[in-house]
Amino acid sequence: MTRLPASLLPEGLTAAVEEASGARVVAVRPRGGGGASRDGAELDLAWPDGRTASAYMNYDVHRAGAGDDASFLREAAVLRALSGPLALAGVRVAPYYASVPDQRALVCGLVAGCDRFGAITDPVQRDALAADFMAQLAALHRIDIAKQPIEGMGPIESADVFARRRIAGLRAGNSGRAWDPLIHLALDWLEANIPADMPPPAIVHGDAGPGNFLFEGDRVTALLDWELVHYGDPMADLAMLCLRMLFQGFVPLPQAFAAYEAAGGHSVDRARLRFWRLLFQTAFARRSRYDDPDAPPPPNLGMNLVYSTIHRRVLSQALAEAAGVALPPVAMPDAAPGAHDRSFAVALDDIRDTIVPRLSDQQAAVKAKGLARLIKWWRAIERYQPGFHAAERLEISAALRRDFPDHGAAWSAFCQAVSDGGIETEAAIILCNAHAAREAALLADSMGGLAETRLAPLD
Structure with a gap:
């Protein structure tokens, strides 16, 4: 159903999208956003030259979702690059149209496909699709960022530096009324067990797994939800696959790992994977602050x-x-x-x-x-x-x-x-x-x- 956009989006967002994209927003259809962290809407866009397109927009005007403003800029940067200069890498994404950093709004083209991997009943399709998804991760991790750094992603840093920075950030956030003994104990263990054998950094999706990709048949049509993308250890993506499997089914992990390696991915290091899995769990397990009057209201x-x-x-x-x-x-x-x-x-x-x-x-x-x-x-x-x-x-x-x-x-x-x-x-x-x-x-x-x-x- 077509509706006037101004009444359905946060104040000023429609105008900001039009300025960033160069297109007119002619219709808005509110939809659920990225998981529990963002609001969303489908947009119909029309450019002055006669082009039209339907798009999907995630937005987080209250900054209640994952990551921070720098994370949003990295997300927009990697989608812009994979839609353009790095398209030949073969990583399938929704085409980038525009971003509005001050409202954390990201507009990309609609891509055909379903995101419900767990609803597939044909085991042949499940296995083939899982293998194609793992091949997409392998393709992402093979991009040579030393030769092709992504404009807007920030400086390239080693995975151990990333780990120490994340631990320090979580430690700083675990303070005051929000201080949590479970987080404290987990950070103590993580700080004492940072892997010593990190590989050169790669592009890490940051939230890879079922529910965050679209597919048709046995082929992935687009990887979704890049809000946690960063430079780091490829094992971090395999760790996030483990965490996403808490909420949505996938194939057995040994099968997924074998498909990843067969597609040219890195050798799977389970010790490093366990470290990243625990680090990301610690970040996701922070206590909710929604009873705090100073905390932003969550989308859901x-x-x-x-x-x-x-x-x-x-x-x-x-x-x-x-x-x-x-x-x-x-x-x-x-x-x-x-x-x-x-x-x-x-x-x-x-x-x-x-x-x-x-x-x-x-x-x-x-x-x-x-x-x-x-x-x-x-x-x-x-x-x-x-x-x-x-x-x-x-x-x-x-x-x-x-x-x-x-x-x-x-x-x-x-x-x-x-x-x-x-x-x-x-x-x-x-x-x-x-x-x-x-x-x-x-x-x-x-x-x-x-x-x-x-x-x-x-x-």
Whole structure:
């Protein structure tokens, strides 16, 4: 349906897109954005010379998504290059039209294809498509950036420098009210275990995997969502493939790795892959700050909470594995439905049965489903959180050999002990895992089939 654009996009964005692209925006159709981090819209564009095109625009005017302004500039730069000067490298992307850095808006041509790899039922098609996707990563990693640096991507830096900078950035962000013992412990391990044998840097997509590419049949038509692109270790892309498989199915990793190597990719180094996997999990697992009045509102709070909570649970398990810590079972006290359980159920029924079916605006439907996830979470908090807090207070009391009047005091003392080194690392990791497991249990109903997702085996 064609609608006037001015009322459907943030103020000033339509005019900015027209100035950057040289085209007139003649129609806007709001759509869900890139995952949980960005808003989106389809645009119909018309140039003065008579050319027309349909385009897709991601935008993040509140800067609530992944990365920063420099990341956005790198994303725009690599898409501009792969659409033009580096097109012969064979990496398939949506054609670049324009970017608006001050609103983090990126406009590219629409590309035919489906993004639901997990919906493929034909095993022959799955295997062939997975092999073509891994060949696309291999082609990206083969680009000689020493000979063909990308204008706008910034200086080329070695992968170990990138790792140290990311760790330092995460360390700086883990402060104040947002300080998190799980992030602190993970960064300690990462800082002590940066691989010493990093290869020369390559272009790393940064978020490669199912859901971030379009396909037709057994052929990839475009790699999507480049907002985390950087120069670095090719194993970082294979690590991100592992993380994306938490949310969408793919072929077994040994099969994917073999296809990547057969297509001319780098030799797969599982030790380096594990390091990057843990680093990226740590970045994704940062606590949400959406109750902070100074934090930007997310495009989809329900899905943001689901993703970050899954990453926290998986991070706690992966950190324990890396540190050689055996995790005991986590106590999950049951409880009767809360006092407001019926009200929550009525609201959920209204969203499912009345509101979503009547929404013709796809973006609004996505946000309505996100609200349903929040209502399920609030219902679980009312029912289970008091018992979870009581169990955690007792566990912290036993670990610190002190009694605490309430959960808040116990958790504050535990955080202080982790920060000061006043608790053994093994005990701290076990308590962080229990905390993350209970957080995930509160969101289990919101997660649906993702509630028990685990990292796929590398071998």
